[in-house]
Amino acid sequence: MTTLINGKEVAQNLRNELKKEIDILKTKTGKVPGLAVVQVGNVAASSVYVKSKTKSAKEVGIEVFDHHLPDEITQEDLLKLVNTLNNQYNVNGILVQLPLPKHINEQAVLDSIHPDKDADGFHPLNVGKLSIASDNDESLLVPCTPYGCLIMLKGLGIDLSGKNAVVIGRSNIVGKPMAQLLLKESCTVTIAHSKTKNIEDVCRNADIVVAAVGRPKMVKGDWVKKGAIVIDVGINRITIEVEGVEKNKLVGDVDFDEASKNASAITPVPGGVGPMTIACLLRNTTIAFKNKTKQ
Ligand code: GUN
Numbered sequence: 468m469t470t471l472i473n474g475k476e477v478a479q480n481l482r483n484e485l486k487k488e489i490d491i492l493k494t495k496t497g498k499v500p501g502l503a504v505v506q507v508g509n510v511a512a513s514s515v516y517v518k519s520k521t522k523s524a525k526e527v528g529i530e531v532f533d534h535h536l537p538d539e540i541t542q543e544d545l546l547k548l549v550n551t552l553n554n555q556y557n558v559n560g561i562l563v564q565l566p567l568p569k570h571i572n573e574q575a576v577l578d579s580i581h582p583d584k585d586a587d588g589f590h591p592l593n594v595g596k597l598s599i600a601s602d603n604d605e606s607l608l609v610p611c612t613p614y615g616c617l618i619m620l621k622g623l624g625i626d627l628s629g630k631n632a633v634v635i636g637r638s639n640i641v642g643k644p645m646a647q648l649l650l651k652e653s654c655t656v657t658i659a660h661s662k663t664k665n666i667e668d669v670c671r672n673a674d675i676v677v678a679a680v681g682r683p684k685m686v687k688g689d690w691v692k693k694g695a696i697v698i699d700v701g702i703n704r705i706t707i708e709v710e711g712v713e714k715n716k717l718v719g720d721v722d723f724d725e726a727s728k729n730a731s732a733i734t735p736v737p738g739g740v741g742p743m744t745i746a747c748l749l750r751n752t753t754i755a756f757k758n759k760t761k762q
Pocket of ligand 1: 562563564565566587611612640744
């Protein structure tokens with residue numbers, strides 16, 4: 468039987484735990500974690516994510532500081548805002564939604580966020596800490612999507628140690644930090660990417676496949692070993708024809724119908740990894756608050 472990993476449910480459980488923890492922190496310190504959410508322009512997908520992040524943060528008791536800036540803002544002015552937020556005492560986490568407009572150097576903006584307030588875990592210092600910190604360091608700010616994937620994997624209750632894990636995609640946001648997290652769990656990790664030779668065979672050797680490439684249904688059923696666990700990070704909008712009418716559909720990087728025949732556990736799209744990313748952002752904001760207030 469194939470287990471359908473319910474990201475909505477796992478994320479809800481994490482949010483419930485965070486809400487309880489934030490209530491306790493509020494009683495102890497008289498304060499709640501604060502998250503600054505910065506959006507530049509009006510990219511439709513970003514607006515959806517930002518709305519969802521803001522709503523979820525408020526629901527668990529995090530104070531949200533919204534900053535919606537026009538597309539034409541200069542890099543200098545955006546850096547000034549980040550600097551202000553770095554110095555704002557009641558802001559514990561700063562999130563600058565990506566992508567940014569072309570005229571702004573994304574890395575320069577991410578580098579300008581104070582590492583202690585880096586709710587996304589994208590700052591070079593936090594990227595470095597992820598690779599060298601001890602395995603049980605609870606103070607780390609880790610990129611949200613891969614951490615969400617790890618929570619789902621751990622929730623299956625299997626021993627990850629020694630498993631062959633293949634991460635497809637080498638992005639800074641997902642692929643690379645995912646590989647680091649799996650390495651910490653003592654998996655044997657391979658990062659496959661667009662130049663990997665015989666990627667199908669590489670995948671067929673995996674006990675765990677994490678697909679994060681942004682290519683609809685790239686991972687076919689026969690790429691998945693019988694009994695493997697499949698985590699699908701992709702969220703791709705495709706057009707399909709239903710009874711002569713064109714409709715939009717969200718699909719992952721994995722051909723779900725085929726792959727679920729071989730997988731022992733698999734995440735759906737939507738309702739898999741997506742909700743976990745947001746829950747882990749709230750977790751990072753709470754960690755940043757605890758680090759600061761020494762709780
Ligand atoms: N754009 C797509 N995913 C993310 C994310 O996890 N964080 C931020 N800041 N922007 C994104």
